[in-house]
Amino acid sequence: MIVPWMWRRKLVSGNGGVVATGLTLRTNSETRLPAFFYRLSSRAQRTWLKSDTIERYDYVPNDAARNSLDALMRVLKTGNLAGCTTSARALAAEICRALATPPVSVEVRSVRPRNQRGELHGLFYPYDPRMRRPPYIVLWMRTAQRHDVVKPKTFVRTLMHEVGHYLDYALLRLEDSYHTQGFFKRESSLVRALFNS
Numbered sequence: 001m002i003v004p005w006m007w008r009r010k011l012v013s014g015n016g017g018v019v020a021t022g023l024t025l026r027t028n029s030e031t032r033l034p035a036f037f038y039r040l041s042s043r044a045q046r047t048w049l050k051s052d053t054i055e056r057y058d059y060v061p062n063d064a065a066r067n068s069l070d071a072l073m074r075v076l077k078t079g080n081l082a083g084c085t086t087s088a089r090a091l092a093a094e095i096c097r098a099l100a101t102p103p104v105s106v107e108v109r110s111v112r113p114r115n116q117r118g119e120l121h122g123l124f125y126p127y128d129p130r131m132r133r134p135p136y137i138v139l140w141m142r143t144a145q146r147h148d149v150v151k152p153k154t155f156v157r158t159l160m161h162e163v164g165h166y167l168d169y170a171l172l173r174l175e176d177s178y179h180t181q182g183f184f185k186r187e188s189s190l191v192r193a194l195f196n197s
């Protein structure tokens with residue numbers, strides 16, 4: 001997930017009625033594009049379509065990444081917040097290093113916040129030029145209701161989801177990070193690379 005205000009901004013920033021005329025990029029959303037796509041500016045539509053066409057990263061985990069993943073899976077079972085933070089940071093750093101991007105900050109918090117729509121698993125805050133705040137990821141390690149530690153594989157998938165948002169900017173140089181089918185395929189490619197290596 002990315003910060004909600006980003007989505008609100010996206011929904012109102014579009015140029016109503018603009019369609020992707022002249023764009024010939026293949027899209028993964030063969031059936032139909034989401035309604036909000038047509039409210040995006042043509043520039044944002046190009047970003048969205050580019051995001052949708054890229055399906056995987058060239059990522060092969062090395063020993064350091066595998067060790068970080070093992071450590072994260074182990075420490076999640078203990079529920080130790082500091083240990084979980086250290087391992088999640090190490091894993092994200094290894095992925096960034098392998099993909100030759102600057103590292104991204106990762107903060108792990110305890111109990112997921114929730115509202116009537118559900119509970120929050122993670123957030124990605126893009127670089128904020130006004131605050132000069134570097135991009136960072138926030139993840140929660142315990143469920144909102146029972147305060148159980150999240151299943152290790154679910155936690156890793158959430159981490160890869162937020163890392164995916166970061167890579168949209170840092171690696172793919174997209175101007176925005178959208179939940180396209182391409183985005184979810186890239187997320188899955190990271191998860192598969194980690195667990196099948």
Ligand SMILES: [Zn+2]
Pocket residue numbers: 001002161165179
């Ligand atoms: Zn997201």
